[in-house]
Amino acid sequence: MELIIKNLDKKYGNGVHALNNVNLTIKTGMFGLLGPNGAGKSSLMRTLATLQDADSGSVMLGDIDVLNNKEAVRKVLGYLPQEFGVYPRTSAVDLMDNLALLKGFENKTDRKEMIEQLLVKVNLWDHRKNAVASYSGGMRQRFGIAQCLIGNPKLVIVDEPTAGLDPGERNRFYNILSEIGENTIVILSTHIVQDVRELCTQMAIVDKGTVLFSGNTDDALLEVKDKVWEKKVSKLELPKYQENYEVISNKLVGGQPLIHVFSNQSLEGFAKAEENLEDVFFAKLNQLV
Template sequence: MDLVIKNLDKQYSNGVHALNNVSLTINKGMFGLLGPNGAGKSSLMRTLATLQDADSGSITLGDIDVLNNKDGVRKVLGYLPQEFGVYPRTSAVDLLDHLALLKGFASKSDRNQIVGQLLQKVNLWDQRHKAVASFSGGMRQRFGIAQSLIGDPKLVIVDEPTAGLDPGERNRFYNILSEIGENIIVILSTHIVQDVRELCTHMAVMDKGRVLFSGTTDDALIEVKGKIWEQRVPKTELAGYQERYKLISSKLVGGQPLIHIFSEADPQNGFTRAEENLEDVFFAKLNELV
């Protein structure tokens, strides 16, 4: 079952062109949707999740017309939004039971089995009687994954899942998503390059509603291979380097800016070739250098 998006367009009443002729084909596995805040990622996710309509274009999930058969999509969809609310005093086990009931599981014994399996899967069984509102950020995200898996979905959408998580929780979350992505389509929408690098073999880069790149992570790296150069520079000279070179990124290392630039040929002047990474691809695409 593939997800095929063709010529999708969405413009809001305030004039923002959130989706501009977006076309993507997404197969089974982990797919990373990378872009800065305001790139159109959440608009695309909300459209896929049947929470808003597109102005034009088409989306099919297997033989399901996503834009015109919302009930059909919802039967095979799992969705973890960027923010999701919980009943403040409801335990994890009771809330999952309630969500399973809403999903159509009328049998109490069936719900008990489903809820137990999901809580075990996301390593929250020992905390099942605690209120979800009392969970840490990482625990709440793991609960969010559990609720998104009710009903054995064929498509799971995860929107900005690791923002604010500590490294330990982020790794636990990575492991859960990787396991899920072995059998179904999982779309990971994020502005964190590390999330895509760790989890996804296929990806797209979006900015200002447009798809700037779609392909494998290896294909993305090939586009900048041998063209990324780095150097540590004095803070006082950073502006000058920005004017003279195609600056991709700058970060402080030991209190001194380490800059990456894009150049087809050796720029010399103290630059050395850097090992390219997805962060270089990301910024090169945003700056339309490749």
């Protein structure tokens, strides 16, 4: 199955052009949607999740017209928004049962079996009787994935899922997403480059509602191969380098700025940096490639 997005456009009343002629083809597996805050990622996710209308364009999930047949989409959709609310005193198993009912699973025995399988899958079965509101951030995100998977969806959308998770919970979350992506279209919307590199083979970079890159992560790396150079400089020197070079990023390493500079030729005093998706990301945002 494929999700095919053509000429998708959305402009809000305040004049913000959230989606500007977006074209993407997304196949089964993990697809990373990468962009800075405000790039249009959430607008695209909300449109695909049938939570808002587009101004123009088309979206097809297999033979389902996503923009014009929302009920059909919702039957095969799993959605984990950036933030989701829960009833304060409702246990995980009861909340899952209510959500399964809303998705049309009327047989009590079938619901019970499915809910057990899903809570075991995300390692929450032992905590099934606890209120979801009492869960840690990582546990709540794993519950979010469990509710996403009710009904064996064909499309799963997760929006900024790992923000605030500690490294252990982050790894557990990665593993669950990777397993889901073996048989399902999973769109991971994030501004964290590491998430995309570790999980996804296909990706897109968006900014200001426009797709700057779409394709294989390895192909993305080729766009900056042998074109990124690095050097440690003093904090006082940093403005001079930013003025005289195409500095695409800088970060403190041992209290000293390490700058990455984009150049098609070698630079005296610089070492060639090993290409990474972060360099691709910043080079695309700065329209250097």
